[in-house]
Amino acid sequence: MDIKITKARKSDVHEILRLIDELAEFEKLTPPDEKAKKHLVNDAFGKKPAYHVILAKIDRKTIGYAFYFYTYSSFLARKTLYLEDIYISIEYRRLGTGKLLFNKLIDIARKKGCGRMEWCVLEWNKNAIDFYEKLGAKELKEWKYYRLSLE
């Protein structure tokens, strides 16, 4: 099967939202409500995008996506590409789509002059962790990650 990786356009919104619902189910999280979905669309496809989206497609069928944005490493004095979400539809696993999406992200990151790519993974997601380790990524074990809710 011929898998193509492309930048998402506004016309892809419906397919992206369908996969987001699927991911929420997979991660055992509540899917975004209608208001949140509207924000997600505006924040990716508005004038000042807060994040970017690439898609994996087979023919016209969208089978996966990656959401990313740029952070900054003051230590390297260079940008970092941060991968916020990556998801491949369950029925299209084991076709190498994850690798294709990662290769595209690495390519984008290098072109932007990033020194690193970073992301988080749920600790029970062993398949993903194996994949990341094979890529050569390292877990940052000496750091603790903190969050303050402002809601």
Place this chain on the structure above:
Amino acid sequence: MDIKITKARKSDVHEILRLIDELAEFEKLTPPDEKAKKHLVNDAFGKKPAYHVILAKIDRKTIGYAFYFYTYSSFLARKTLYLEDIYISIEYRRLGTGKLLFNKLIDIARKKGCGRMEWCVLEWNKNAIDFYEKLGAKELKEWKYYRLSLE
């Protein structure tokens, strides 16, 4: 002592770089070289800032800083304020500067419509961890943080 929190301007660069060297020593890391320092300055004070800086000052003396930028939570469909670095000069500790810098960041985050503030801390930095816990921040224990070096 009267501590003021202000947005950094280009004229503050020399003082910021002095404190960065101090932080590198404190965290047992190599300080940035001249090329990296040039990047740090351009990336904060150029046309499209990759990160932002607020400063703590006593009179004209800069005693601390925070570097931050905006990330994005696809789960909340809202921006996050990510704190990349916070540092207070060793000789000016225990004056409440950390709390003032955090309060300012929380204020900035709320004004930008962020749903969260996030940051990392080295696991041996117990003083900082105690401070974050008192603020009401929670460690994200169920996530693993991965990094792929592109250098």
